[in-house]
Amino acid sequence: MIKIAKVLDIKNVTKKFGKKTVVDNLTFSVNEGEILGFLGPNGAGKTTLIKMAMGLLKITSGKITVCGFDIEKDYEEAAQNFGGIIENPEMYSELKGITNIQIFSELYNDVDKQRIEEVVKLVGLKDRITDPIKKYSLGMRQRIGLAQAIIHKPKLLILDEPTNGLDPAGIKELRDMLRKLANQGTAILVSSHLLSEMELMCDKVCIIDKGKMIDIRDLKEVRKEGKTTDSGQTFEYSYDTNDNEKVFKILKEKNKNVFMENNEVHVQTTKSEIAILNRELINNNIDIYTITQKSKTLEDLFMETTTSLGKGE
Amino acid sequence: MKTLKLVKAEFIKIFARKSTWVIVILAALLVAFSFASNKIFSSVEDYDYYSDMAKWEIESLDNILSDYKDKTDNKSMLLVKMIEYKKSLLNEIKDMDIIHNEWKNELNSEYQTVKSNLLFLSLLKEGYNLSDIRKANELMYDSYVIEEEVAINYETKTEKELETYEKELKTKANELHEMLIGNKTYKDYLLREINGHKSEIASNSKLIQENKQEIIKINNKQQREALENSNKDLELSNERLNYIIYWKQYMVDKKINEENWKHSVIMNIIDYYSYSFKNDNTYTEEEYYKSDEYAEYRNKKLNVDYEDYLKIKDEEKQKVQNSFIKNVYAVENNININNGSKTILKNSSLVYQVIGVVSIIIAGTIVAKEFSTGSIRMLLIRPVKRWKILLAKLITTLIFMVILTIILFIVSFITTGICYGFSDFMTNDLNVINGKIAEVSFFIQMLKIYSISLIPVLFFVIFAFAVSTVLRSSAAAIALPLAGMLGGQIVQMLFYMNPKVWLSYTPIPYISLSPLLEGGSYADMISSMNIMYNMNISVLNGSLIYVILTVIILFITFVVFNKIDIKNQ
Ligand SMILES: Nc1ncnc2c1ncn2[C@@H]1O[C@H](COP(=O)(O)OP(=O)(O)OP(=O)(O)O)[C@@H](O)[C@H]1O
Numbered sequence A: 001m002i003k004i005a006k007v008l009d010i011k012n013v014t015k016k017f018g019k020k021t022v023v024d025n026l027t028f029s030v031n032e033g034e035i036l037g038f039l040g041p042n043g044a045g046k047t048t049l050i051k052m053a054m055g056l057l058k059i060t061s062g063k064i065t066v067c068g069f070d071i072e073k074d075y076e077e078a079a080q081n082f083g084g085i086i087e088n089p090e091m092y093s094e095l096k097g098i099t100n101i102q103i104f105s106e107l108y109n110d111v112d113k114q115r116i117e118e119v120v121k122l123v124g125l126k127d128r129i130t131d132p133i134k135k136y137s138l139g140m141r142q143r144i145g146l147a148q149a150i151i152h153k154p155k156l157l158i159l160d161e162p163t164n165g166l167d168p169a170g171i172k173e174l175r176d177m178l179r180k181l182a183n184q185g186t187a188i189l190v191s192s193h194l195l196s197e198m199e200l201m202c203d204k205v206c207i208i209d210k211g212k213m214i215d216i217r218d219l220k221e222v223r224k225e226g227k228t229t230d231s232g233q234t235f236e237y238s239y240d241t242n243d244n245e246k247v248f249k250i251l252k253e254k255n256k257n258v259f260m261e262n263n264e265v266h267v268q269t270t271k272s273e274i275a276i277l278n279r280e281l282i283n284n285n286i287d288i289y290t291i292t293q294k295s296k297t298l299e300d301l302f303m304e305t306t307t308s309l310g311k312g313e
Numbered sequence B: 001m002k003t004l005k006l007v008k009a010e011f012i013k014i015f016a017r018k019s020t021w022v023i024v025i026l027a028a029l030l031v032a033f034s035f036a037s038n039k040i041f042s043s044v045e046d047y048d049y050y051s052d053m054a055k056w057e058i059e060s061l062d063n064i065l066s067d068y069k070d071k072t073d074n075k076s077m078l079l080v081k082m083i084e085y086k087k088s089l090l091n092e093i094k095d096m097d098i099i100h101n102e103w104k105n106e107l108n109s110e111y112q113t114v115k116s117n118l119l120f121l122s123l124l125k126e127g128y129n130l131s132d133i134r135k136a137n138e139l140m141y142d143s144y145v146i147e148e149e150v151a152i153n154y155e156t157k158t159e160k161e162l163e164t165y166e167k168e169l170k171t172k173a174n175e176l177h178e179m180l181i182g183n184k185t186y187k188d189y190l191l192r193e194i195n196g197h198k199s200e201i202a203s204n205s206k207l208i209q210e211n212k213q214e215i216i217k218i219n220n221k222q223q224r225e226a227l228e229n230s231n232k233d234l235e236l237s238n239e240r241l242n243y244i245i246y247w248k249q250y251m252v253d254k255k256i257n258e259e260n261w262k263h264s265v266i267m268n269i270i271d272y273y274s275y276s277f278k279n280d281n282t283y284t285e286e287e288y289y290k291s292d293e294y295a296e297y298r299n300k301k302l303n304v305d306y307e308d309y310l311k312i313k314d315e316e317k318q319k320v321q322n323s324f325i326k327n328v329y330a331v332e333n334n335i336n337i338n339n340g341s342k343t344i345l346k347n348s349s350l351v352y353q354v355i356g357v358v359s360i361i362i363a364g365t366i367v368a369k370e371f372s373t374g375s376i377r378m379l380l381i382r383p384v385k386r387w388k389i390l391l392a393k394l395i396t397t398l399i400f401m402v403i404l405t406i407i408l409f410i411v412s413f414i415t416t417g418i419c420y421g422f423s424d425f426m427t428n429d430l431n432v433i434n435g436k437i438a439e440v441s442f443f444i445q446m447l448k449i450y451s452i453s454l455i456p457v458l459f460f461v462i463f464a465f466a467v468s469t470v471l472r473s474s475a476a477a478i479a480l481p482l483a484g485m486l487g488g489q490i491v492q493m494l495f496y497m498n499p500k501v502w503l504s505y506t507p508i509p510y511i512s513l514s515p516l517l518e519g520g521s522y523a524d525m526i527s528s529m530n531i532m533y534n535m536n537i538s539v540l541n542g543s544l545i546y547v548i549l550t551v552i553i554l555f556i557t558f559v560v561f562n563k564i565d566i567k568n569q
């Protein structure tokens, strides 16, 4: 495999507001062509970290680099390489959409008229670009926000809740666009609460809570799990048959990890074991209608990790 | 380069707001109106003060009259007589049209005195005595000014002498009546004045001759010196009278009437000239330390020694001398320094305040508004260092202020020109430097006056910018500097009424700089105040204070802006 360059590198970053530690010693990175989902409950410190990565907040301790440029020491070079949206992208509401984009694009080294046209088309605002922003809907504002973020073809795209206010079609468009950008090599950091969306969108997720790193996971691997031959891992399977009571009895004799739920039989076991069980059931003259392997969703992961911490308090 | 682009963007933002256009247009209208208002309301001011006063006095006399009219005792009859006479005199005032002929004012009071004297004389002849007349006068609120002279003349003069005295008075009254009621003009008045001066000179000269003959005869040294001194005074007085005659004749020859601006300038010249005569009696050291002036200084706990006193006197003399030179030059070279369009334009401090208010509003919102809308986050994630963004905003504010100044100057220029004529702008302005006149083009003079007057305004605008950045609140950023700029002027006034030395190191004496410039309300007192209080108030020092404060404020602002966390609010 080719060595993947770290476009955004966050090392031992801590942020304190007064005595309150909001981001606590976080370390992770986003590589070229990678979409990293940044998850955490409200107040976890996502926006705070993103603001530090874009130079809006001073870093209390630790170091953030973008394409190798220190965000505090070489701010101008770093900023040339990132673009983004923080919370709601508030622009100059009296000005036309196009004027807003022009004002910002003039501050980058090489953005020409053509590029602006291209981006406007890309975010789907061609018809409304000469209206002042105050006449835009929430979703349109999100789109113009995205336009200003990608206008200079940044190597790193940071999006704080970009799906906020987008309609389902818009969300899909955004997903496709991000994927396209990632394929072109852009590193993308997205924070969002829409876990199912994140699942579809991201290559990796990073979960934080109360400023602390909880988990960082490669979603490609999570998805792959269960599709291959037995890895010895336990999964949950549910049976729907003509005689569930009987199935429960049979399985109970074989295996202890069985329970009934919603009139279905649930069993926790490994892949090779379930094949043996199936044969057994057929031999017992059971008609099996469906058998489902329940894969772990991101939501499960999220709830497990973050709420458990919440309970522990 | 990026800073320039940012400046351009800032202008786009400012002028995209309708409120900006509204306040600029309002400011222009306000300025235009303030210059035109004198013209617009001048007809209202033109009410006849003198006739009104006379009417009012007649009414109050009528009230008294109604109480005494039917009484038959001697004293009441006297009172009725005096009131009726006064009423006829007051009635005459209505026909004089003094309001359009100021020169008649003085003649009228002279006329009233002569006529009163005639009345008293006839009353005395009728057998009334002076104390009765006095009492009656008291009852009519002292309408008459009673001169002892009549009574003395009545008692001391023979009948024949009295007759000639009365005749003289009558002739004088007739002559004055002719001047006041007839269709005489200001020119006639001037000629009469000149004749008066000439006869005074003639009698002075006669006296001088007599004194000279006397001096030769007298042996007593003291007496001789007294006469010599009195001759010296008389000669000086003649010299002064000749000078006054010169200017009055000048006005006659050049057909200058009271409405002409040169009239008031020439009156000033005569005043300044006479003042320089009076002012020659400076105290000697011994006299000074015994004088009331010194006592007053001691009262105020001021240490003004004789040397300081001389300096103060000198400054005053210099000032009068400069004004004198300037006024003479103005008349001779036809340069209106009194109330032409130029002077009106120069002396309006409203323009600076309007520039200040509007610029403070812009400076107070230019940073704070980005924070309140949240757009600051969009702006600060660009590849431009923070200080450059702030600098661009500062430059924008300053350019805005310059543009506003130019717009408002043009508005004032055009309004003044339309109302009072443009031709005046073409003449040069006069400066007196080391006792010599220097002509300066009016526009250069205006540039100088505007630059100096706008120094404090500029400071308050930068102050607004700083508050806008550091506190991130538009309300505070507009309110604080406005309070400083407008409210500060009251504090400044209090300072000049009762100076404190330590305050002279603060901006307080300089809140508004235009009153410190030539012709301003504080300009004349500064030099003597500096000597009395041992201070050093000057436009230059004021500017220096502002420069230092501005540097400090801007330094803090930039450091803070570079350091702050851009939070949600
Ligand atoms: N200026 C501030 N001063 C003090 N505390 C702050 C400040 N800004 C944020 N915080 C706190 O920091 C924590 C993290 O806030 P942050 O906005 O980063 O959360 P988030 O993960 O983005 O949450 P959300 O999902 O609601 O957007 C919160 O507890 C918040 O109250």
Ligand SMILES: [Mg+2]
Residues within 6 Å of the ligand: A046, A047, A048, A087, A160
């Ligand atoms: Mg957030």
